[in-house]
Amino acid sequence: MSEQKKQQRGQADRLAVICTALRRAIIERALLPGDRLPEDTLGERFGASRTIARAALLQLSAEGLVELRRNRIAVVAAPSFQDARDIFDIRIALERQVVRHLAGTLTEAQVQELRQLVEAEHEARHGQDGAAIRLATEFHVRLAEMTGKPILIRYVTEICYRAGLSLSAFARPHSSECAVSEHLALIDAIRGGPALNAEDLMEEHLEAVASRALLHKTGTRGRDLMEILAPYSGDG
């Protein structure tokens, strides 16, 4: 109708942008448990007002990645050891379901895509630490997405991020959380169909990740949010 675009500025859903950026920063361990997330700093970084930043924090708090305390600055959630264990138990239950639905149904294209993801993981292992962890998570998320079940996808994605955060809290710095070979074996088992018991393999894999990682505890505080988030301000 109108010829000029005027100032229709707000359509890019900055809420989702902030959430995505923060999730990624958390999973890549740029943001660590306990790190402070002031609303105005967040808003400033993403060119939005406190209103949006606040909504993003509420959203992430619902996902268990951020802790919101009344009248206090929000912080990245710091799951307890018991929380971490419980998160992995739930994750196992959910991902078993993914594998069950997927067993014997993967197309060649899907197998190819998954293998490429694992390949990327392998590459990233020698470079940035954060990227490898993110790609390992992405592998599990993509697997869930292939079920085409929106609710399952949502829960698996969320629990994967929470698991990533838990590892961030307890894993030792350079532990190789997700062995590439395990992911490859998983792909083959799922492709093979129910007979190969891919479900059990998935459980073993996740159990291995958990026990490999949940050994000693690290801690960090008081770093500069603006600086940490700089690489995440662009598109997700």
Place this chain on the structure above:
Amino acid sequence: MSEQKKQQRGQADRLAVICTALRRAIIERALLPGDRLPEDTLGERFGASRTIARAALLQLSAEGLVELRRNRIAVVAAPSFQDARDIFDIRIALERQVVRHLAGTLTEAQVQELRQLVEAEHEARHGQDGAAIRLATEFHVRLAEMTGKPILIRYVTEICYRAGLSLSAFARPHSSECAVSEHLALIDAIRGGPALNAEDLMEEHLEAVASRALLHKTGTRGRDLMEILAPYSGDG
């Protein structure tokens, strides 16, 4: 410091109050899938501004009970049939975990509390329809709470509410979703310990609820929100 209490009005966390009220209204089928939830009406009903109402809707949307569409009025979520099925699959997986952790560990006091809940269910069956459904859900939630695992509690609670909403969308009006006798058998099986295979009993129970209910579809639109919410405005 100051002697007068002044206007320190906002400490009651009205956000939580609204969320609780809406969850309950949804589970009791006072609010049905598709029902509109305008921010200002909601705020007015609970004596808060749109800001709070909006935050509540965002929270409930994260829990899958409310659907938020850009520039459009929020509505109670309307899960698809496939969604409903997936929700029950996830619910089964999670509640199996609850039962596994609980088997053989219930104290007499806990058994007593659960039996009282089932008794209340039984009573409610003859009166208001909504109350019976709510109490049935509460039984499962209390069970989860007895594990003492915060994360598991959170997910089970959420999935129970989503399951309730799904039933609301697809169950025929006066179907007896949760048979009281099944709940009693469940208590006994869990109390008995692992040998009795309470896990499988829970799965059977939930499967029965799902298949009993997911048969035909109902639909409703355009009712008066202020009126529906009147009984939920007080404390939860």
Place this chain on the structure above:
DNA sequence: ACTCAAGAAAGTGTATGCACTTTTATTGCC
């Protein structure tokens, strides 16, 4: 009657302002 195009009404998206709380810095006292 039937369409459909204004215009009005209802509702959302978001920035901003102000009251209040928490945290941090400062200053005076010992």
Place this chain on the structure above:
DNA sequence: GGCAATAAAAGTGCATACACTTTCTTGAGT
């Protein structure tokens, strides 16, 4: 110097204002 009292700064909680979008209403043209 150590340390509490206190003032300044930083930050949250929430209502409100205004631009924009969607939805409803109405009435002219056919």
